[in-house]
Amino acid sequence: MPKPEQEQKPETKPTGYRSGVAARLAGLPVETLRVWERRYGVSDVDRSPHGQRLYSADQVRRLGLLKRVVDQGHAIGTVARLDADELIALAGAAPSPTPSGAATQTLTLAVAGAALARRLSAIRTSPGLDIVASCAQLEGAAEAMAGVTADVLLIESSEMSADALPQIQAARRAMQVRTVVVLYRFCDSATVRRLREHGCLVARAPSDPAEVAVLCGTALTGAARPPPGPATAAAPRRLDDQALAALAASSSSINCECPRHLADILTMLASFERYSLQCQTRNAADAALHEDLARSAGHARVMMEQALERLAYAEGLPLPDGF
Structure with a gap:
């Protein structure tokens, strides 16, 4: 009696992002990604049944971090094998919102672009997206969403130009956001470069809204946190150029040129x-x-004035009246 045929289980196909999509999400030209893989082996990825390279969301985030540290001046050959945590430390970046092995967290968004907000609200993504505020367009976003707190300010514009940069900066200052993602359909390369110089992740608007979640996660993983500048103006100058010149020319019992060097530094500041x-x-x-x-220069000047004052008292150098 013939044996019954065993039921064959369907093959589990690997899922992920193809090379072109992964490169775009990471902010890389696809040609650069191919060179990095061929020469430095930056990615160990799965392949589809047709042999296409497929990248996971974590791998896309790591590619984004690689681009960031290379842009900061590190040679790709020295960082290609670093893991995400090492790249985050090297980039001086914020910790990833979705650590490996941890449950996916929800990212909060402030969205400038009504159509994009509707598309994102209608789908489920990973990481999850929670739109806490939205407005119809970038123009007026600073007023419409003033005081909003969110992980990402997400902006969509069909035609992006350099004229939009002040509006983006104004919206960023009006809100409490960790990073900015700008999506465009048409934009010149000079404007893309300027936006990136101002800390924005810039990419062509993806056809699949689910890719927006990966872009936001990538931007947040690589979001630098520069130290805040001084909030108040520095105290007025206490030593003018003439007083500094006199101190520089004064004799000192210490066998060095510190008075002159400090005077030069103060003059430059x-x-x-x-x-x-x-x-x-x-x-x-x-x-x-x-x-x-x-x-910042003023506060540095005040510190160096105090240093020069301490040196003058210690060495008996003449100080101006009232100093």
Whole structure:
């Protein structure tokens, strides 16, 4: 009697993102990804039944971190084999919101783009997305979502230009967000570069809304947290150039040139402080940056004035009246 045929179980096909999609989500040209893989073996990925390379969400995030540290000046050959935690430490980045082996967390979004907000609300993604605020478009987003707290400010614009940068910066300042993701359909390379210089993750709008979740997770994993600048202006200058020149020329019992060096440093800091305040800026974001530079230089000047004062007292150097 013939044996009954055993029921064959369907094969489990590997899932993931193809090379082109993975490169786009990581902010890399696909040609660069191919070179990195061929020369440095940056990825150990699964393949589809047709031999196509498939990348997991974690692998895409790691590629994004690789791009970040390479952009910071590290050679790809020295970082290609580092794991995600090592890349995060090297990049000075925020910890990943979805550590390996941990349950997927929900990312909170503030969305500028009504159509994108509707598409994301209608699907389930990994990581999960919770839209806490939205507005129709980027213009007016700073006012419409002022005070909102979210992980990601997500912006969608069909035609993105450099004119949008002040609006993006204004929206970022008006909200408490950790990072910004900008999606576009048409955008020139110079604008993409400027947006990235200002800390935005920039990518062509994906056709699959689920890819937006990976983009947001990648941006959040690699979001740098620069230290805040001084909130207040520095105290007025206590030593003018003439007083510094006199101190530099004074004799000292210590066998070094510290008085002259400190005087030179103070002269340069005071000059840079004035220059930053007078520097012509292209837009409101640049103006705020140069104000921060002037405040920082001023506070550094105050510290060095105090150092010079301590040196002068210790060595009996003459100080101006009222110092």
